[in-house]
Amino acid sequence: MDTATPPAGGGGPLLTALDQNDLVNRIAQVLTDAILKGGFKPGARLTEATIARDLGVSRAPVREAARLLENRGLVVAMPRRGFFVRQFDWHDLDQIYDLRMCLERHAGALLVGSLTDEMASKLRAQVAFLHRLAEDGDGERQIEEDLKFHRMICVFAGNRRLLKVFDELTAETRFGIAMIGRLYDDPHQIARTHEPLLDALVARDAGVFAAASDYHIGTARERVVAMFSADGAPRRGDPSSE
Known part of the structure; x- marks a missing residue:
């Protein structure tokens, strides 16, 4: 696939035109969001001309944005072929979580x-926000x-x-989770798993x-890795992912 698939029912391009300010970083963010939302699938080629046309920019900043994504581990460059969305396997994700731990x-x-009282208050508010998002679905x-x-x-x-x-x-962590879907049946469980860290x-x-951190990240690591087969495909049929 050479470019992102337009949303169902829409005839226009997936990506919308940008202003010129801070162009490379903004293009990189737009491409990152498109990758994480599945607009560009693993292994898809990022065609500079098509992306530039959809965003209303020249090809040069698109190329620079792709290089930023290469540095962030989301795309890979292939000589004389261009940039492609990275394909993860369970080894990649296992190492990512190992380093995060x-x-x-x-x-x-x-x-x-x-730790100050203000820092603790902000962390506590973030956990409360995770619970509110669970309520909102x-x-x-x-x-x-x-x-x-x-x-x-950090x-x-x-x-x-x-x-x-x-x-x-x-970015790599988000990409892995995005390809899998939710890790827990109960969305409040995501918030609850952060409470021992705060305590x-x-x-x-x-x-x-x-x-607490090793358990928290280690549990996510086990779940994410278990959902990927040896060839890198997410195991969406695994009962633990339902």
Whole structure:
């Protein structure tokens, strides 16, 4: 497939025209959203000319945006053929979650020594927001806000390089989850799984946070990896994914 499929019932292009400000980053974000929502399937070619036409821009910023996505692990470049949406397999996702476990354990260890009441309040509000999204049934937004909670921990930890690596992994994490669908039958369970992390931070107990973080991310890791077969296809028929 060379370009995103227009939504059912619509005759126009999937992507809409952009202004010229901060063009490359904005194109990269539009392409990222299209990939995560399934507009571009794994293995699909990102055709510069078609994307440029749909967005109302020249091909040069599209090419630069594709290179940004390559750096973020969402697309791969093939010599003389162009850019293609990356195809994940269970090995990729297992390694992504393994690195996330290491990063977030360390972020928590840094944060317990510097957590302020304001930080704790913001984290608590984020968990409450996850519960509100569960009530609303907004699964896609819940995934975004779930990852935002973890990013907040990395931000509050104060290590900019750690945060940079976390951000690089986030796109890959979102892509993996997007290909699978929801991880839990009860949407409130997503919010509840963050409560032990918050409790450990408030208690300023690095050991308890490490254990809670390993369990939290490790459980997601097991579920996500189990839903992928050895050839990289999501196991949508697996009872655990229903």
